[in-house]
Every structure is written in C-alpha cells, then in structure tokens.
Amino acid sequence: MAFRIYTKTGDAGKTSLIGGTKVFKSDLRIECYGTVDELNSYIGLVNDQIEDDISHKQLSEIQDRLFTIGSSLACDPEKEPLMKIPDLHEGDITLLEKEMDRMDEMLPAMKSFILPGGHITVSSLHIARCVCRRAERHCVLLQQHDQFVDPLVIKYLNRLSDYLFVLSRYVAQLLHAPEIPWQPRISK
Numbered sequence: 001m002a003f004r005i006y007t008k009t010g011d012a013g014k015t016s017l018i019g020g021t022k023v024f025k026s027d028l029r030i031e032c033y034g035t036v037d038e039l040n041s042y043i044g045l046v047n048d049q050i051e052d053d054i055s056h057k058q059l060s061e062i063q064d065r066l067f068t069i070g071s072s073l074a075c076d077p078e079k080e081p082l083m084k085i086p087d088l089h090e091g092d093i094t095l096l097e098k099e100m101d102r103m104d105e106m107l108p109a110m111k112s113f114i115l116p117g118g119h120i121t122v123s124s125l126h127i128a129r130c131v132c133r134r135a136e137r138h139c140v141l142l143q144q145h146d147q148f149v150d151p152l153v154i155k156y157l158n159r160l161s162d163y164l165f166v167l168s169r170y171v172a173q174l175l176h177a178p179e180i181p182w183q184p185r186i187s188k
Contacts, residue, residue: 125164
C-alpha cells in the first residue's frame with residue numbers, strides 16, 4: 001500500500017511533536033519550525049535562480065542545516081536526548097562566516113543602507129533574509145517562554161540572515177544589477 005500524505009490526525013487543530021507529544025498547531029514551537037520551513041522554501045527558490053556554483057552548493061548545505069534545525073525544534077525537548085536527531089555544529093556557523101568574508105572581499109564598501117531590489121534574485125534573497133530574522137525572533141521568544149531551544153539554532157539563524165544579506169550584494173554584483181541606496185527624505 002502506498003504512503004498517504006494526509007492522515008486526518010490534525011483535523012481538530014492539534015499536531016504531534018517528534019516523540020509523540022500533542023500540541024496545538026498554534027503552539028509557538030510549531031510557529032518556530034513552520035517559519036524555518038518557510039525559510040527553507042525561499043532558500044530553495046533562490047537556489048533555483050543562482051548560477052554561481054559556490055553559492056549554489058552553499059545554499060544546498062544551508063537547506064540541509066535548516067532541516068536539522070526544523071527537526072530540533074519539532075522534537076519534544078524532554079524526549080530529544082533519547083532520540084537520534086541531527087544536530088548543528090559550531091563549524092556550520094564558521095562556514096557561513098568564511099563565506100561572508102570571501103564574498104565581502106569582492107564587494108565595494110557599503111556607504112548607505114541598501115534597499116531590496118535591482119533583480120528578482122536579489123529581492124528573493126532579501127525576502128529569505130527577512131523570513132530568517134522572523135524565525136530567529138520566534139526562537140528567541142520560545143526561549144523567553146522557558147522552552148528549550150538549542151543556543152546554536154539561534155546563533156545559526158542570526159548568522160544566516162547576515163549571510164543572506166551579503167549574498168544578496170554578491171549576487172547583485174554577479175548579475176550586474178544595481179544596488180539601490182536608501183536616500184532618506186529629510187524635511188526642511
């Protein structure tokens with residue numbers, strides 16, 4: 001018999017965490033990993049648009065790490081130590097930092113804030129960056145509500161949003177797309 005995607009078990013507004021604990025679909029933990037899933041989808045969209053091999057490979061790696069983060073967030077923290085859940089490593093964060101440094105060496109100095117735009121891929125990267133920041137905020141909120149979140153998850157999401165910003169500038173340069181400086185209106 002084929003596996004069916006629908007189970008009907010969530011029809012009453014509840015879902016199960018990894019480990020079997022039932023929670024409402026409005027639970028903050030669900031919001032956290034749902035936002036990480038949304039971020040992963042945007043990363044996939046961007047990765048489909050990027051032709052730079054190094055960036056393409058890095059984004060594929062990031063998607064894998066986001067599944068790791070999602071599984072960590074989807075797990076009942078009390079049952080997680082008994083399960084084999086993929087985990088993040090400090091090296092995952094270091095890799096993002098090294099990639100930012102590599103790209104930054106090829107970019108002109110920023111002299112103002114930059115508005116999203118100039119090319120669909122650049123704009124898509126900015127959307128991914130914003131979703132990443134939202135995922136980070138949700139994880140911090142979960143932590144503030146005394147629920148466990150691996151500190152590396154928050155650190156990774158923080159660094160990933162920085163990476164996505166630098167990547168947006170790098171991709172703009174590769175595509176010969178203009179960076180749009182913000183020129184604040186100042187009333188006299």
